[in-house]
Amino acid sequence: xxxxxxxxxxxxxxxxxxxxxxxxxxxxxxxxxxxxxxxxxxxxxxxxxxxxxxxxxxxxxxxxxxxxxxxxxxxxxxxxxxxxxxxxxxxxxxxxxxxxxxxxxxxxxxxxxxxxxxxxxxxxxxxxxxxxxxxxxxxxxxxxxxxxxxxxxxxxxxxxxxxxxxxxxxxxxxxxxxxxxxxxxxxxxxxxxxxxxxxxxxxxxxxxxxxxxxxxxxxxxxxxxxxxxxxxxxxxxxxxxxxxxxxxxxxxxxxxxxxxxxxxxxxxxxxxxxxxxxxxxxxxxxxxxxxxxxxxxxxxxxxxxxxxxxxxxxxxxxxxxxxxxxxxxxxxxxxxxxxxxxxxxxxxxxxxxxxxxxxxxxxxxxxxxxxxxxxxxxxxxxxxxxxxxxxxxxxxxxxxxxxxxxxxxxxxxxxxxxxxxxxxxxxxxxxxxxxxxxxxxxxxxxxxxxxxxxxxxxxxxxxxxxxxxxx
Amino acid sequence: xxxxxxxxxxxxxxxxxxxxxxxxxxxxxxxxxxxxxxxxxxxxxxxxxxxxxxxxxxxxxxxxxxxxxxxxxxxxxxxxxxxxxxxxxxxxxxxxxxxxxxxxxxxxxxxxxxxxxxxxxxxxxxxxxxxxxxxxxxxxxxxxxxxxxxxxxxxxxxxxxxxxxxxxxxxxxxxxxxxxxxxxxxxxxxxxxxxxxxxxxxxxxxxxxxxxxxxxxxxxxxxxxxxxxxxxxxxxxxxxxxxxxxxxxxxxxxxxxxxxxxxxxxxxxxxxxxxxxxxxxxxxxxxxxxxxxxxxxxxxxxxxxxxxxxx
Numbered sequence: 001x002x003x004x005x006x007x008x009x010x011x012x013x014x015x016x017x018x019x020x021x022x023x024x025x026x027x028x029x030x031x032x033x034x035x036x037x038x039x040x041x042x043x044x045x046x047x048x049x050x051x052x053x054x055x056x057x058x059x060x061x062x063x064x065x066x067x068x069x070x071x072x073x074x075x076x077x078x079x080x081x082x083x084x085x086x087x088x089x090x091x092x093x094x095x096x097x098x099x100x101x102x103x104x105x106x107x108x109x110x111x112x113x114x115x116x117x118x119x120x121x122x123x124x125x126x127x128x129x130x131x132x133x134x135x136x137x138x139x140x141x142x143x144x145x146x147x148x149x150x151x152x153x154x155x156x157x158x159x160x161x162x163x164x165x166x167x168x169x170x171x172x173x174x175x176x177x178x179x180x181x182x183x184x185x186x187x188x189x190x191x192x193x194x195x196x197x198x199x200x201x202x203x204x205x206x207x208x209x210x211x212x213x214x215x216x217x218x219x220x221x222x223x224x225x226x227x228x229x230x231x232x233x234x235x236x237x238x239x240x241x242x243x244x245x246x247x248x249x250x251x252x253x254x255x256x257x258x259x260x261x262x263x264x265x266x267x268x269x270x271x272x273x274x275x276x277x278x279x280x281x282x283x284x285x286x287x288x289x290x291x292x293x294x295x296x297x298x299x300x301x302x303x304x305x306x307x308x309x310x311x312x313x314x315x316x317x318x319x320x321x322x323x324x325x326x327x328x329x330x331x332x333x334x335x336x337x338x339x340x341x342x343x344x345x346x347x348x349x350x351x352x353x354x355x356x357x358x359x360x361x362x363x364x365x366x367x368x369x370x371x372x373x374x375x376x377x378x379x380x381x382x383x384x385x386x387x388x389x390x391x392x393x394x395x396x397x398x399x400x401x402x403x404x405x406x407x408x409x410x411x412x413x414x415x416x417x418x419x420x421x422x423x424x425x426x427x428x429x430x431x432x433x434x435x436x437x438x439x440x441x442x443x444x445x446x447x448x449x450x451x452x453x454x455x456x457x458x459x460x461x462x463x464x465x466x467x468x469x470x471x
Numbered sequence: 472x473x474x475x476x477x478x479x480x481x482x483x484x485x486x487x488x489x490x491x492x493x494x495x496x497x498x499x500x501x502x503x504x505x506x507x508x509x510x511x512x513x514x515x516x517x518x519x520x521x522x523x524x525x526x527x528x529x530x531x532x533x534x535x536x537x538x539x540x541x542x543x544x545x546x547x548x549x550x551x552x553x554x555x556x557x558x559x560x561x562x563x564x565x566x567x568x569x570x571x572x573x574x575x576x577x578x579x580x581x582x583x584x585x586x587x588x589x590x591x592x593x594x595x596x597x598x599x600x601x602x603x604x605x606x607x608x609x610x611x612x613x614x615x616x617x618x619x620x621x622x623x624x625x626x627x628x629x630x631x632x633x634x635x636x637x638x639x640x641x642x643x644x645x646x647x648x649x650x651x652x653x654x655x656x657x658x659x660x661x662x663x664x665x666x667x668x669x670x671x672x673x674x675x676x677x678x679x680x681x682x683x684x685x686x687x688x689x690x691x692x693x694x695x696x697x698x699x700x701x702x703x704x705x706x707x708x709x710x711x712x713x714x715x716x717x718x719x720x721x722x723x724x725x726x727x728x729x730x731x732x733x734x735x736x737x738x739x740x741x742x743x744x745x746x747x748x749x750x751x752x753x754x755x756x757x758x759x760x761x762x763x764x765x766x767x768x769x770x771x772x773x774x775x776x777x778x779x780x781x782x
Contacts, residue, residue, distance in 0.1 A: 002595035010592075014583060072545040073580055077596040078568040187562055189506065189546055 003083040008090065010069065015061045022061075025054035026095070033102045044106045048114050051099040055118060056125040056138070058095065063129015063180070070184040081185060095122050110160065116169035123176035130180050227271060228263050235265035252331075256346045259327065260320075264353055273360050276305070280361065281368055296425055298365030299377040300418045306358040306385055307417055309350065310392035311410045318401060325466040340460040344397070351389045358385035379433060380424040383441045387448030388417035394448075394455030398462070420444060494557060496521045496643050496675045497542060499701075502551035504534070504541055511537045513699030515551070519675060521642075524665075525704065526686035527679040529696035530782045535679040536576050538696060539647050542677075543573055556643060569598055572641035574649045578632040582621030586614055586631060590638075597639040608634045608664070612657060626652040633661055646678035650685060662688055683774040693774070697782060707774065715751050716772045719744045721765035729759060736780055747772065747780050 012019050029050030036043045074080055100115035107114070121138075128135030145152050159165040236258045243251040258265065263272075333339040362381040366374035392413050399409050424444070428436030497519035504512040511534040519525055529535045540546040542553055544562040553560045556567045563571075581589055586609070594600040609616060612630045620628065629652045636644060644665075650658045662685055665676060680686065686693065687707065694704040705713070714735075719725075725739040732755065736747040744765075748756075753769065760767035772780070 006592045006595040013588065068581070071580060072540075073573070073575060075563040076543060076545070076568060076571065076573055077593065078566070078598075079564075080568075080596065081564065083596065187545060187547060 001086070003077075003079070004086045004090065007069075007083060007087040010065045011058075011061050014065050018057060018061045022054040022058040025057070026051055026099075029054060030099060030102060033099065033106070036106050039106055041107050041110075044103050044114075048099055048103055048118065051095070052118055052121040055095045055122045056128075059122045059125025060129040062091070063126045063131075063135075065129075066126075066184055067130050072187045075187060084185075091122070092119070112166040113160065113169070116166040116173070120169045120173040120176070123173040123180070127176050127180040130184060132180050134176060134179055224271075224275070228268050231265055231267040231271065232258070232262035235267070236262065253342065253345055256327070256331070256342055257349055260343075260346055261349065264349060269353060269356070273357065276361065277364050280364060295366065295369040295371035296373075296377055296422075298369050298371065299362045299381045299425065300421050302358045302361035302365060302381055303384055303388065303417050303421050304414060305361055306354045307388060307392060307414045309354060309357075310389070310396055310413065311406070313347075313350070313393070314396040314399070314406050314410070317396060321466055324464070328464060328466070336463050337460045339464055340462065343464075344456045344459055347393060347397070350393055351386065354389035355382055355385045358382070373429075376425060376428050376433070379437050380421055380428055380440070383437065383444055384417055384421045384424055387444035388413065388420070390445075390448035390452040391417075394452045397459045398455045494521065495519055495554075496556060497677070498552075498554040499542065500552045502538075502541060502553060503549045504537055504546065505549055510699060512541065515696075515699070515701055517694065517701045517704065519677065519704075521673050521675050523675055524689045524691040525675070525677045525694055526683075526689070526691035527677060527694050527696060528681075528683075528686075528778055528782060529679070533696045533782070534699060535696055536647050539573075539645055539677070539679060543571070543645060569639065570642040572636035572639055572644040574629070574632045574636045574644075574646040576647040576651070577625075578628040580620070582619065584620050585616065586618055586620060586623070587616035589620055589631070590616075590635065593635055594638070599640045601638050601640055605634060605638045608637070611660065624652075626654060626657065629653055630657060630661075633664075637664060642674055644674070644676045644678075646676070648679055648681070650680060650682060658682075658685070665689065683778055687774055695778075695781060702781070710774075710777065711771055713749055714772055714777055715748050715753075716770040716776070717746045717748060717751065717756050718768040718770060719746070719760055719763060719765040720768070721763065729763065731756070731759065 029047040029052075032047035032050060033044050034047075036047075096115055096118045099118060100111055103114050104111040124135050124138045126135075128138070236255075239251070239254045239258045243255050262268075328339055331339060331342060333342065358381045359378060362377050363374070365371070366377050371377055395409050395413065400406055424436075424440040427440055430436065431439070495518045497517065499515050499517040502512055502515040502517075503510075515538060527535050527538070537546060541548050542555060542560065544553075544560045544564075547562075556570060558565065558567060581592075584592065590605060590609075594602070594605070608614075608630075612634070614623075614627060614630055614634070620631065623631065629649065633646075633649055636646070650661060653661060666689060676689075676691075678691075690707060692704055692706050693710055695702045717731075720743050722742055724741055725744050728734075728737045728739070728744070731746060731748065731751070733748045733751045734746055735749055738745050756769070757767060
């Protein structure tokens with residue numbers, strides 16, 4: 001059982017904060033159920049709910065750990081799958097059976113339902129942690145609860161009294177677990193990424209596992225990635241042809257951009273916008289029916305989506321360092337600063353791309369959500385996206401290289417720019433488009449421009465680094 | 472007048488060595504593997520008896536890594552059959568995994584773990600883990616148990632991967648370019664450990680490498696992978712006896728390449744013609760030299776020369 005202990009320990013070692021919080025919530029849930037002296041049903045559901053919430057968090061972490069543990073080489077460990085199954089059994093005992101047994105003391109009639117629901121929540125958490133999109137289904141519950149609370153309450157009432165609910169929940173959990181775990185326990189040949197600075201995922205977020213290996217894609221994902229690669233190849237060939245005809249500095253810069261950011265060509269950007277439009281349309285269709293829905297939130301989400309591009313850039317810049325030595329030798333710059341300037345100029349294209357993306361998302365969202373003041377949203381989004389992307393690019397050029405530092409910077413940048421969006425939206429509403437827009441632009445863009453100017457100067461002052469980053 | 476001729480190489484039929492008394496450790500039949508449309512392994516037939524050290528040679532991109540990964544079930548195969556330690560290997564699993572050690576070409580697993588934690592984690596799965604050997608190797612190879620794997624250099628990671636593969640005392644040790652990132656000192660230490668492991672009866676080692684000196688030191692059998700097939704597997708001494716290089720010298724050049732039995736490759740310069748021959752009849756070569764009016768020098772090619780010529 002030493003192997004089970006070691007497997008169980010991995011989550012504690014990787015994510016101690018999450019584990020402590022989840023365990024505290026779980027204990028809180030158990031205590032609430034156990035201290036139910038009046039033997040009422042409500043505290044039992046409250047306690048079970050707290051356990052479910054903790055379980056969801058715990059299993060998101062567990063999924064991420066599993067994803068990095070289940071590498072082909074790990075299956076060479078004797079009985080790896082068997083010990084994983086034992087660990088899973090202990091997990092089920094802790095997160096499903098124990099709370100259910102405790103709940104059975106007070107609400108024996110609903111114990112199967114509670115156990116099934118806890119199992120489903122654990123499966124959803126695991127699916128999310130393992131990067132399966134099916135894990136996002138849990139948001140359907142949240143959206144439905146906000147959209148039609150009365151209907152949801154009625155459905156819950158009926159479900160509580162139906163003998164079919166528990167088996168159906170168990171069936172759903174089993175299917176989810178199957179979809180989540182089977183690919184992890186199967187040995188596949190790994191795919192490679194086109195560039196560490198890029199990802200073809202819709203939010204431009206990271207598509208690699210936490211150990212750096214690319215996640216396997218589904219059939220549709222492969223087709224979309226193939227299309228992106230086709231566009232990248234075509235854009236590179238065009239850039240090469242143009243450079244051969246007119247070997248100017250501008251054409252050379254375009255070539256460097258095509259190499260560093262293969263999916264930031266017009267066709268690929270258009271395809272991404274189209275794909276995101278489809279996904280976002282479904283989401284807004286649901287959200288806009290919620291009570292007290294403020295359509296201006298669309299702009300904040302657009303900024304959030306836009307800013308997800310930059311963490312990928314930060315990670316990619318580090319991972320790509322050893323390969324950039326080739327680019328350095330090919331460009332053969334007169335000075336190191338000249339090479340650094342080429343890099344800075346090449347990456348600057350991300351600012352207009354980000355602004356365009358934010359505007360497109362905001363426009364789409366404002367139309368779908370029937371926003372009262374789309375102009376105000378678009379103006380705010382354009383200004384905030386400009387300044388935020390300048391700051392983000394600057395920070396990722398010269399910012400911290402450690403994972404903790406980068407994560408902290410990303411959080412501040414993402415939520416900071418969303419907060420600035422809300423502040424700017426309010427300002428434009430309060431003092432008008434011209435004055436508000438001007439004030440916002442002067443304050444934020446001058447800030448962003450200043451940070452960018454200082455950062456790119458500092459970057460050019462630094463010597464290029466081609467060492468592989470430490471983990 | 473000068474002439475340079477590269478004659479087509481006569482492919483040597485795969486040699487199926489008779490099984491050792493304990494039976495073959497590895498039996499591969501018609502193994503095929505492709506990545507998309509690119510065929511890497513066409514039809515690999517390979518038997519490895521127990522108690523041998525096998526050096527797998529092949530050019531870059533010949534498919535050595537793919538072959539080793541297919542043998543261990545780490546890469547799904549497209550066709551054929553692989554048997555490891557007497558059982559079909561469709562994917563890794565079962566009790567026999569206690570008896571298999573593997574060193575991958577690049578060790579990039581679990582960068583967040585510390586060396587000690589990683590070894591503890593791995594040791595927990597094995598019944599025959601040698602803790603004394605682990606401690607000794609960590610000390611002699613100067614691996615800091617408190618350091619994170621991600622912060623180790625490539626050579627240090629390779630050392631760790633070797634420790635991890637040797638410590639369970641495997642019966643079959645598979646190593647994919649195990650010494651590529653090691654300094655000469657560590658390489659020698661590794662070879663010493665490997666040879667001491669091999670002194671125990673029934674242990675088999677398969678390792679791919681480009682450093683032919685290591686194969687010579689280990690006295691390994693040589694298996695050559697080319698064109699998606701194992702072209703031959705022979706003991707090193709037999710290989711050396713089988714191949715000779717005949718150097719004919721005369722002024723005036725070489726208008727054509729004479730026909731010689733066992734000729735694998737020929738190249739000519741202004742005054743010399745080099746022939747690589749397999750199972751050559753030395754008497755016939757001397758007769759040929761007289762007929763051509765040339766002097767003859769017979770050389771035994773080094774393993775590296777053979778690799779260059781045959782791979």
